[in-house]
Amino acid sequence: xxxxxALGLFASLPLSLPCACSRDPSDxxxxxxxxxxxxxxxxxxxxxxxxxxxxxxxFLRRHIVALSDDAMQGRRPGTEGGAKAVAYIxxxxxxxxxxxxxxxxxxxxxxxxxxxxxxxxxxxxxxRPGPRxxxxxxxxxxxxxxxxxxxxxxxxxxAPLVFVGYGVTAPEHDWDDxxxxxxxxxxxxxxxxxxxxxxxxxxxxAMTYYGRWSYKYERxxxxxxxxxxxxxxTAPASYDWNVVRSSWSGERYDLRSxxxxxxxxLAIQGWIHAxxxxxxxALDGRELAGWHELALRPDFVPLSLSAELVVELVxxxxxxTDVNVLGxxxxxxxxxxxxxxxxxxxxxxxxxxxxxGADAIFNGAVDNASGIAGMLGVxxxxxxxxxxxxxxxxxxxxxxxxxxxQGLLGSRAFVERGGDRVPLSSxxxxxxxxxxxxxxRTTTIAVTGKGKSTLEDVLAEVAxxxxxxxxxxxxxEAGAYYRSxxxxxxxxxxPAIDFGxxxxxxxxxxxxxxxxxxxxxERYHTVADEYDPTWPLTGALQDVETMAELVLRVADAExxxxxxxxxxxxLGGVAWRRRRARRQVSRDGAATWRVTGQAGESRDW
Ligand SMILES: [Zn+2]
Numbered sequence: 177x178x179x180x181x182a183l184g185l186f187a188s189l190p191l192s193l194p195c196a197c198s199r200d201p202s203d204x205x206x207x208x209x210x211x212x213x214x215x216x217x218x219x220x221x222x223x224x225x226x227x228x229x230x231x232x233x234x235f236l237r238r239h240i241v242a243l244s245d246d247a248m249q250g251r252r253p254g255t256e257g258g259a260k261a262v263a264y265i266x267x268x269x270x271x272x273x274x275x276x277x278x279x280x281x282x283x284x285x286x287x288x289x290x291x292x293x294x295x296x297x298x299x300x301x302x303x304r305p306g307p308r309x310x311x312x313x314x315x316x317x318x319x320x321x322x323x324x325x326x327x328x329x330x331x332x333x334x335a336p337l338v339f340v341g342y343g344v345t346a347p348e349h350d351w352d353d354x355x356x357x358x359x360x361x362x363x364x365x366x367x368x369x370x371x372x373x374x375x376x377x378x379x380x381x382a383m384t385y386y387g388r389w390s391y392k393y394e395r396x397x398x399x400x401x402x403x404x405x406x407x408x409x410t411a412p413a414s415y416d417w418n419v420v421r422s423s424w425s426g427e428r429y430d431l432r433s434x435x436x437x438x439x440x441x442l443a444i445q446g447w448i449h450a451x452x453x454x455x456x457x458a459l460d461g462r463e464l465a466g467w468h469e470l471a472l473r474p475d476f477v478p479l480s481l482s483a484e485l486v487v488e489l490v491x492x493x494x495x496x497t498d499v500n501v502l503g504x505x506x507x508x509x510x511x512x513x514x515x516x517x518x519x520x521x522x523x524x525x526x527x528x529x530x531x532x533g534a535d536a537i538f539n540g541a542v543d544n545a546s547g548i549a550g551m552l553g554v555x556x557x558x559x560x561x562x563x564x565x566x567x568x569x570x571x572x573x574x575x576x577x578x579x580x581x582q583g584l585l586g587s588r589a590f591v592e593r594g595g596d597r598v599p600l601s602s603x604x605x606x607x608x609x610x611x612x613x614x615x616x617r618t619t620t621i622a623v624t625g626k627g628k629s630t631l632e633d634v635l636a637e638v639a640x641x642x643x644x645x646x647x648x649x650x651x652x653e654a655g656a657y658y659r660s661x662x663x664x665x666x667x668x669x670x671p672a673i674d675f676g677x678x679x680x681x682x683x684x685x686x687x688x689x690x691x692x693x694x695x696x697x698e699r700y701h702t703v704a705d706e707y708d709p710t711w712p713l714t715g716a717l718q719d720v721e722t723m724a725e726l727v728l729r730v731a732d733a734e735x736x737x738x739x740x741x742x743x744x745x746x747l748g749g750v751a752w753r754r755r756r757a758r759r760q761v762s763r764d765g766a767a768t769w770r771v772t773g774q775a776g777e778s779r780d781w
Contacts, residue, residue: 252525322446383655
């Protein structure tokens with residue numbers, strides 16, 4: 177069992193390492209030592225453990241092959257293929273002796289959703305370029321992609337368009353694109369991404385949550401708009417129009433409240449192609465480039481366009497209840513506290529547009545059969561620790577989520593409700609496995625959203641013991657930190673980390689890593705994301721061992737992980753919404769933060 181052997185190596189070394197992460201001098205060292213000695217006596221739980229498999233490349237390959245097989249039909253939520261994937265994961269967790277942590281003593285947690293399909297044959301979106309001007313029909317899928325997640329199945333409206341810049345309200349950056357505009361009954365047109373400012377606001381080149389389309393819709397809804405359309409431009413979006421078009425064709429899922437109510441939503445939300453944005457700008461004698469200039473001006477005010485949209489959207493919907501899969505490895509000394517490891521099991525299913533025998537299955541071998549295989553690997557390694565009397569002090573929750581591809585719906589449902597046996601307040605940290613490195617070993621580990629929490633300190637120690645170093649996200653402009661399940665926990669204020677081996681390969685260095693990343697990007701969300709027997713998977717194994725050690729150390733640490741930065745997540749979890757930071761620049765230029773909470777409550781940072 178490679179993991180074991182490596183950890184064995186660690187076992188001889190960690191006595192010095194663990195104290196590093198807890199940053200306390202010698203007393204922590206003694207405590208850890210005492211605990212390590214105390215841990216040698218296998219617990220009754222250990223005796224009950226089944227025979228554990230060796231976690232090696234063959235282990236990972238077996239699970240990736242199974243989960244990305246055509247038989248899983250691309251693992252779309254609410255489908256037979258999805259149900260097969262869930263059954264497979266439960267079977268594997270049971271075979272590792274992992275406890276069920278779902279509802280009613282089982283492994284699953286229901287995630288009620290609605291699957292909404294736009295009936296494009298009965299829907300139309302037309303542009304009225306000016307008062308009483310002739311309507312210009314727009315091409316669905318070419319000029320615009322849109323749908324309505326509102327409760328009505330027929331949405332009819334005529335609404336003026338307002339250009340609202342980047343559609344961002346960020347008090348901590350003294351930025352409010354919505355200042356001085358009444359958007360009630362109107363459709364906001366916004367640019368994708370963050371304002372690319374020359375100073376360090378909005379994390380410089382890295383995308384913040386403000387740059388994400390989901391934030392734009394949330395903010396426009398909060399501002400009273402009936403709709404919001406994001407202008408698609410490949411560079412700031414970091415994916416091309418095809419990705420937008422394919423993810424907006426077919427059913428779109430949305431959460432239903434446990435009571436079955438659909439949450440408040442815009443009557444129309446979607447994207448417009450850059451060429452249509454050019455047409456809209458030209459109606460007022462401008463260009464899209466001019467909109468960009470305007471949007472960056474400190475005195476920007478939203479621009480009422482002369483055009484309006486005439487919209488008729490017909491949707492059909494069905495209720496879909498799918499499930500998250502929850503397994504638990506009970507802690508030894510602090511079982512009521514939890515470290516969560518997430519990985520989504522779902523993918524895109526079958527391509528309805530494939531014809532003539534063309535490959536139609538989105539197998540999702542990398543995204544995310546590899547992550548589930550990794551989660552099973554981490555579970556097996558941790559269980560081997562339990563068997564050897566060195567199991568985690570805090571409990572570990574393994575959360576295989578549904579509907580991540582539909583907007584992190586599974587992890588959002590978990591965070592909004594918590595688990596029966598795992599209340600949200602008991603969770604000290606979250607980490608995530610999404611699209612693992614299926615290629616060779618690396619000498620670096622890329623951390624998305626680097627610099628956010630003390631979890632990285634622990635990861636840096638684990639990496640150092642492997643001879644690896646941490647680097648930032650190679651493509652920070654893509655905003656990866658906001659695009660997978662760990663973010664649902666971050667939004668609720670729980671320190672969350674997401675990382676993966678690379679981009680520097682042991683063999684071939686950065687150049688090899690970039691070439692592999694490029695190849696991966698070509699397969700992203702296409703039917704070409706299929707299992708490849710030539711994948712060495714040694715890089716994935718390296719990361720599985722890293723994740724197991726990280727989870728173990730966080731579970732054993734005296735201290736809970738903490739956010740390093742005062743993380744402002746707009747419109748985020750309930751906790752965050754009540755807090756607003758306002759930047760005040762005193763006469764000598766020094767910046768201070770004023771945090772305003774409920775009326776009358778305020779503190780300086
Ligand atoms: Zn994914």
